[in-house]
Amino acid sequence: MKNNILVSVNMAAYNAEPYIAEAIQSVIDQTYQNWELIIINDCSTDNTSFEISKFNDPRIKVFHNEQNEGIVYTRNRALHYSQGKYVAVLDADDVFLPEKLAVQVDFLERNQDYAMVGTGFGYINEKSIPIEGSSKLLAKAEHFPAILLFNNYFVHSSVMYKTNLGKQILYKPLVKGFSPSEEYQLFVQFAKTHKVCNLSEKLTLYRQHQSGISKKREDKINEYIDRIIVSQLKPLKINPTTEELKLHKSIRFAYDNLEWIHIGEIKNWIMKLIRQNKSCEIYDGYFDEYLALKWYEIAKFNANYGLQMLITFHSCSLSLHPVIDWEKRKFLMERCLYEFKVKLF
Numbered sequence: 001m002k003n004n005i006l007v008s009v010n011m012a013a014y015n016a017e018p019y020i021a022e023a024i025q026s027v028i029d030q031t032y033q034n035w036e037l038i039i040i041n042d043c044s045t046d047n048t049s050f051e052i053s054k055f056n057d058p059r060i061k062v063f064h065n066e067q068n069e070g071i072v073y074t075r076n077r078a079l080h081y082s083q084g085k086y087v088a089v090l091d092a093d094d095v096f097l098p099e100k101l102a103v104q105v106d107f108l109e110r111n112q113d114y115a116m117v118g119t120g121f122g123y124i125n126e127k128s129i130p131i132e133g134s135s136k137l138l139a140k141a142e143h144f145p146a147i148l149l150f151n152n153y154f155v156h157s158s159v160m161y162k163t164n165l166g167k168q169i170l171y172k173p174l175v176k177g178f179s180p181s182e183e184y185q186l187f188v189q190f191a192k193t194h195k196v197c198n199l200s201e202k203l204t205l206y207r208q209h210q211s212g213i214s215k216k217r218e219d220k221i222n223e224y225i226d227r228i229i230v231s232q233l234k235p236l237k238i239n240p241t242t243e244e245l246k247l248h249k250s251i252r253f254a255y256d257n258l259e260w261i262h263i264g265e266i267k268n269w270i271m272k273l274i275r276q277n278k279s280c281e282i283y284d285g286y287f288d289e290y291l292a293l294k295w296y297e298i299a300k301f302n303a304n305y306g307l308q309m310l311i312t313f314h315s316c317s318l319s320l321h322p323v324i325d326w327e328k329r330k331f332l333m334e335r336c337l338y339e340f341k342v343k344l345f
Contacts, residue, residue: 005109007035007101008084008163012074013052014042016092019207021051022128023092028057032101035088036061038078043068048092072173072182079166087163089183093207094157095124100203104160107199114141115194116161116187118154119203126210134202141197145283146290148191149232150252152184152225158204159183165190181224188232236276244269254297256304263302263309267316270295274318292321300332306340 037060123131171182299313
């Protein structure tokens with residue numbers, strides 16, 4: 001029975017005094033009650049330990065690192081102690097909504113070919129007040145290997161994954177010590193051999209801190225994201241320059257108001273990805289399908305170039321992909337013709 005499946009909620013905590021009690025309480029308040037909460041306190045210097053001690057529940061298991069080991073070691077230690085069939089990650093400043101575990105266990109039990117499932121999420125501020133807006137990172141499951149080639153498409157606190165696979169792969173630091181975006185690397189490995197996806201339901205609250213992250217830390221995060229992307233391009237025998245990597249990352253957003261020269265560069269880069277994949281046979285046919293959709297989005301959001309955009313769109317072989325149906329073609333043609341007439345008159 002699904003209610004008998006043990007879920008291991010993994011929480012890495014470092015100086016989480018202001019928020020960890022709320023995070024723990026959100027696990028206790030789950031409608032799905034067969035869980036264990038494994039908290040690894042990474043040698044916090046504030047009152048994190050005291051906040052944890054307020055809870056008297058035998059399902060909460062607390063371990064303390066003897067010295068500050070960093071996030072990768074701490075997450076892997078939590079994985080080591082996990083006894084459940086599934087792991088649900090909860091960062092110490094985020095919050096689960098009450099149905100989260102129940103919905104995800106139900107999904108994974110009904111879809112055994114999936115390794116991991118995330119959820120939609122909302123935002124809260126430092127005072128736990130909801131921030132307007134929510135996000136659904138939805139996509140076709142078959143597109144995720146290609147999506148992850150461009151960026152991480154999961155909120156870590158939203159995911160639930162198979163424990164045995166997590167223990168096989170583990171979180172891998174790109175360098176010893178500080179290594180942000182460690183979860184991105186894990187998700188890439190999952191997607192290589194199993195299906196992954198996000199659910200539409202908003203079941204996680206992600207905390208946005210007003211102070212934000214330091215410029216130095218932001219630069220480090222971007223550096224490691226770039227490394228993970230480059231590591232995925234290597235099997236395609238592509239070693240991008242700094243400018244090519246910047247161009248590659250821009251594709252995921254399908255920006256509007258692109259400079260015309262960049263549209264041509266994006267088209268050439270996408271076709272290079274297609275050619276290299278055809279040669280190296282890394283991704284299946286859904287790779288071309290995903291890139292065809294991105295090419296369509298780029299054309300749609302830059303229809304202000306009128307006939308020039310329409311002609312360039314159709315000059316790319318991806319414009320003939322079946323995923324771009326008649327309705328999409330008609331919409332793009334009408335948009336581009338409208339922009340052409342506006343400029344003409």
